[in-house]
Amino acid sequence: xxxxxxxxxxxxxxxxxxxxxxxxxxxxxxxxxxxxxxxxxxxxxxxxxxxxxxxxxxxxxxxxxxxxxxxxxxxxxxxxxxxxxxxxxxxxxxxxxxxxxxxxxxxxxxxxxxxxxxxxxxxxxxxxxxxxxxxxxxxxxxxxxxxxxxxxxxxxxxxxxxxxxxxxxxxxxxxxxxxxxxxxxxxxxxxxxxxxxxxxxxxxxxxxxxxxxxxxxxxxxxxxxxxxxxxxxxxxxxxxxxxxxxxxxxxxxxxxxxxxxxxxxxxxxxxxxxxxxxxxxxxxxxxxxxxxxx
Numbered sequence: 001x002x003x004x005x006x007x008x009x010x011x012x013x014x015x016x017x018x019x020x021x022x023x024x025x026x027x028x029x030x031x032x033x034x035x036x037x038x039x040x041x042x043x044x045x046x047x048x049x050x051x052x053x054x055x056x057x058x059x060x061x062x063x064x065x066x067x068x069x070x071x072x073x074x075x076x077x078x079x080x081x082x083x084x085x086x087x088x089x090x091x092x093x094x095x096x097x098x099x100x101x102x103x104x105x106x107x108x109x110x111x112x113x114x115x116x117x118x119x120x121x122x123x124x125x126x127x128x129x130x131x132x133x134x135x136x137x138x139x140x141x142x143x144x145x146x147x148x149x150x151x152x153x154x155x156x157x158x159x160x161x162x163x164x165x166x167x168x169x170x171x172x173x174x175x176x177x178x179x180x181x182x183x184x185x186x187x188x189x190x191x192x193x194x195x196x197x198x199x200x201x202x203x204x205x206x207x208x209x210x211x212x213x214x215x216x217x218x219x220x221x222x223x224x225x226x227x228x229x230x231x232x233x234x235x236x237x238x239x240x241x242x243x244x245x246x247x248x249x250x251x252x253x254x255x256x257x258x259x260x261x262x263x264x265x266x267x268x269x270x271x272x273x274x275x276x277x278x279x280x281x282x283x284x285x286x287x288x289x290x291x292x293x294x
């Protein structure tokens with residue numbers, strides 16, 4: 001059961017890239033010694049019962065109010081599932097697979113948590129807040145969105161989820177003494193600044209200045225931590241913003257170009273076509289057709 005859920009497809013969700021499963025009655029269909037290969041990063045929030053899994057040499061014994069963050073491409077083994085086991089399973093897409101992008105809220109979140117499984121034991125208040133958000137997203141997912149309002153509601157709900165997980169990171173993980181390299185720490189700070197300023201600032205020099213490091217050093221550190229340069233991350237962030245606005249019919253292409261600080265619609269179109277292999281208007285038309293066909 002866990003193997004099927006944890007590798008369920010999330011790339012069909014428009015621009016959200018995540019799904020929440022609420023498991024009220026767990027059926028252990030996976031043999032105890034069978035390895036589960038995660039295609040996507042995931043988070044598991046325990047409500048009741050006990051659950052034991054192994055990743056490498058690490059055995060994780062999960063109890064109520066425990067949250068475990070699992071990076072993509074992780075190999076884990078289900079060892080034991082206790083009675084009355086209930087949990088929320090959140091599946092993320094680490095890439096904006098609908099459009100082939102690597103930058104989005106999900107990937108930024110998992111850059112913070114790193115490439116190792118992280119377990120935290122939440123207090124009752126933090127568990128209640130996170131579980132309520134999960135219940136909200138799960139309930140919304142049971143009804144297929146019918147229009148822009150419903151899709152915007154889903155988007156806001158996922159924003160709540162990402163903010164809460166980042167809060168949990170800052171409270172439970174960042175202050176716990178876990179080892180984080182200088183490159184990882186700088187990359188996390190860079191991604192935070194990038195999420196705030198990517199619409200207006202498109203060059204590495206601005207972010208290096210904000211972080212008090214040389215542009216060359218920032219590029220090297222970010223590539224060491226996340227596998228790509230700061231310049232590449234900036235490009236993908238700008239593209240992600242452009243795609244989101246193109247999917248919103250309230251923005252004209254000229255307004256998008258202005259909002260993203262391009263000198264003209266033409267320069268925005270050249271940038272967009274270079275990376276997406278189609279014009280902004282063509283992308284918008286294709287996105288509208290996909291929405292109608294859902």
